[in-house]
Amino acid sequence: MPEVEVLVRHLRPLLGGRTIRSVHVRRAKVVGPASTRNFRQALRGAKFCGLARRGKYLVFQLRQAGGAEPVTLVGHLGMTGRMYLLPARDRLPKHAAVVLNLGRENFVFEDTRYFGRLTLDGSALARLGPEPLGAEFTAKRFAQALGRSRQAIKVRLLDQSLLAGVGNIYASEALFRAGVAPTLSARRMTAGQVQRLWRAIRAVLREAIACGSTVPLNFAGRGRADGLFYFGRAPGAPDYYEERLRVYDRAGKPCPECGTAIQRRVQAARSTYYCPRCQSEAQIRRPKSEIRRKAEARNPNRV
Ligand SMILES: [Zn+2]
Secondary structure, three states: OHHHHHHHHHHHHHHOOOEOOEEEEOOHHHHOOOOHHHHHHHHOOOEEEEEEEEOOEEEEEEEOOOOOOOEEEEEEOOOOEEEEEEEOOOOOOOOEEEEEEOOOEEEEEEEOOOOOEEEOOOHHHHOOOOOOOOOOOOHHHHHHHHHOOOOEHHHHHOOOOOOOOOOHHHHHHHHHHHOOOOOOEHHHOOHHHHHHHHHHHHHHHHHHHHOOOOOOEEOOOOOOOOOEEOOOOOOOOOOOOHHHOOOOOOOOOEOOOOOOEOEEEEEOOEEEEEOOOOOOOOOOOOOHHHHHHHHHHOOOOOO
């Protein structure tokens, strides 16, 4: 979600007021269920008048010159999608799935694996839960939503109908910060754990957005406004964000709080990273200073 929020903030001023001159669909699957012909018809001549994020979706608002109904275009980056503006004279990338010509520039949706979407179908938005950073997501509402579920909390957090936009990286990070075992059944969480997790989710997402997300926007030196967005780290880009992740993708490395080796396990086919000591299911929360002291005294190789 932070990546999408950063992208939305980046694209909003670049697209606002721009009119789509022509529509090129190179991968029909990406715009479905509408036919390529209907997709083209709905968008040709329309002007961008708004862009917002909902969960991991980009929600573009457009208006046709006729002024009838506004058109909503919904984008999802999938695993490998990127959206950016490219000078119209530049050669299109091999995996450009949809290209909207805006005159001197093209808005390009590129996706090497074609899991992403750029579609007129907004039905996915209706199934989303509250925004984790929105006012409607209160600790009380979070507790109510969790109360009924037997699922492991890590798996539950990825359910977009519970909470819109918490992905695999931030679910692991939030659980670590809250000191909650990823395997703990959601309904077995204490009120204190729910409160800590609620706070941790908001903190990790806010920090990631503030930091500019896990992935840098790359302006590729071709002009101030081309704004290439790389979903994934650009070659040679600094590691500055990854260092801020405390457990994600750090299996075998020492926990930043207690020095115990971070473990990886698979839950619902997704990797979970956690510290077996700081996130013990025993639900005991000792002060961090005490945990640190004991870790120093212990054989560091023992897990
Ligand atoms: Zn630890």
